[in-house]
Amino acid sequence: MTFDAERELVLPAGHGRAIRVAAGTLVRLTNPWGTQAVDSWAFNAHDLGEFLSMDHLRSVNSVAYVDKGVKLVSNQRRPLLTILEDTSAGRHDTLLCPCNAAIYRELGHEGYHRSCSDNLHEALAALGIRVPFTPAALNLFMSVRVESDGTLTRLLPASRPGASILLRAELDLVIAFSSCPQDITTINGADRTPRDCVIRIGEPAPAAAAA
């Protein structure tokens, strides 16, 4: 299996991108405007039936949000990724579904609209990979608050421009990111404009995480 070498890629606004990374590789996702929600998935590169699981990570960690220190486990309850740094507003959403064609129809859009679900499969196809299902995504940089009565409130994005999250692959992984193409609701900011993000593959571990 060939893994992505050290490099920097643009995650184009409203589109997806998948990478293959070897265990131990660091991946930094940067949000230049701070406003872009990025739906994220990870699969065991040697067994695509093992993937980052929102329901298992909520169960293992007893959390609704993802912050540094939360174990990002698979449906086999093994850590796939570790968050080494996070300069965003944190509290990354695990609860909302990746957008799909049906959501845009519900919102009144006529004709095709890009979606995070389609972006996942398009990005995997670019690597020659087909997965016959769409796992729930880890919604990085997406702000959704769980209220005391159990309802969910979709908030405006709260990260500063240039915020980033640094992840370490714990197994050989296929990782996919989708710059959410939502331009009808305000999940990507008040101006409803999807924007580019940046994926940086490979960098030295920060001093605190190197030991």
Ligand SMILES: [Zn+2]
């Ligand atoms: Zn989306």
